[in-house]
Amino acid sequence: MHNLVMIGPQGSGKGTQSELLSLKLNIPQVTLGTLFRAEIGRKSDLGLEAQGYMDRGELVPGEVGSKIMLERLSKPDAMNGAILDGFPRTLDQADSLENISKTLSRPLTDVIYLRVSDDEAIRRLSGRRVCTNTGCEQNYHLQYNPPHKSPDHCDKCGSPIAQRTDDTPDAITKRLAIYHQETVPLIELYRGQGLLREVDGEKPIGEVQTQILTAMGV
Numbered sequence: 678m679h680n681l682v683m684i685g686p687q688g689s690g691k692g693t694q695s696e697l698l699s700l701k702l703n704i705p706q707v708t709l710g711t712l713f714r715a716e717i718g719r720k721s722d723l724g725l726e727a728q729g730y731m732d733r734g735e736l737v738p739g740e741v742g743s744k745i746m747l748e749r750l751s752k753p754d755a756m757n758g759a760i761l762d763g764f765p766r767t768l769d770q771a772d773s774l775e776n777i778s779k780t781l782s783r784p785l786t787d788v789i790y791l792r793v794s795d796d797e798a799i800r801r802l803s804g805r806r807v808c809t810n811t812g813c814e815q816n817y818h819l820q821y822n823p824p825h826k827s828p829d830h831c832d833k834c835g836s837p838i839a840q841r842t843d844d845t846p847d848a849i850t851k852r853l854a855i856y857h858q859e860t861v862p863l864i865e866l867y868r869g870q871g872l873l874r875e876v877d878g879e880k881p882i883g884e885v886q887t888q889i890l891t892a893m894g895v
């Protein structure tokens with residue numbers, strides 16, 4: 678069974694690589710940011726509370742993310758493993774994930790660390806465009822990976838694509854600072870547990886995927 682965590686700065690390709698892994702390993706990609714955005718789309722209390730933090734590029738505080746993750750990982754399609762994209766992002770959340778793993782009797786098997794410089798992350802995020810359909814959220818890049826059928830519509834579902842509200846220069850700078858402060862300590866934590874698989878995230882998409890599968894021994 679593969680219970681994976683993806684770690685890397687915003688723009689490191691966690692979403693893209695998770696999607697490819699999900700197809701290869703036949704286990705779901707679970708992206709906490711997407712689950713939050715779905716709550717915003719539903720205008721739920723949780724969504725309304727999360728939106729301000731997300732627009733400013735700040736982490737949504739408290740236990741709410743852990744609760745959403747436990748609920749999602751308890752669904753039948755995640756029983757044979759999952760790829761966690763965007764959770765945990767802090768040491769407290771790593772503790773919560775350990776509790777979730779114990780509750781569900783599903784220990785982590787690999788933590789994939791996508792190593793990407795801040796400069797490259799900023800380049801990627803500034804040109805990123807995302808499908809506005811929250812059920813799709815296909816990612817594009819104006820320069821490296823534009824849609825083929827129409828310049829401003831999603832190839833997969835035809836919905837308009839747009840810049841994410843948190844891909845503005847201010848929010849990007851803040852998110853990267855939070856990544857260095859809150860998330861980077863997880864790298865040493867998981868290295869110490871023998872779970873870290875470190876790959877060069879600046880290589881082309883297919884090459885990064887091959888590196889990941891090799892590091893996992895798949």
Ligand code: AMP
Binds near residue numbers: 713736738763767
């Ligand atoms: P992402 O789509 O992964 O870039 O996440 C978008 C936003 O969702 C983040 O900037 C946070 O506001 C929120 N978010 C995602 N993951 C977490 C997390 N693990 N803890 C708290 N907030 C999160």
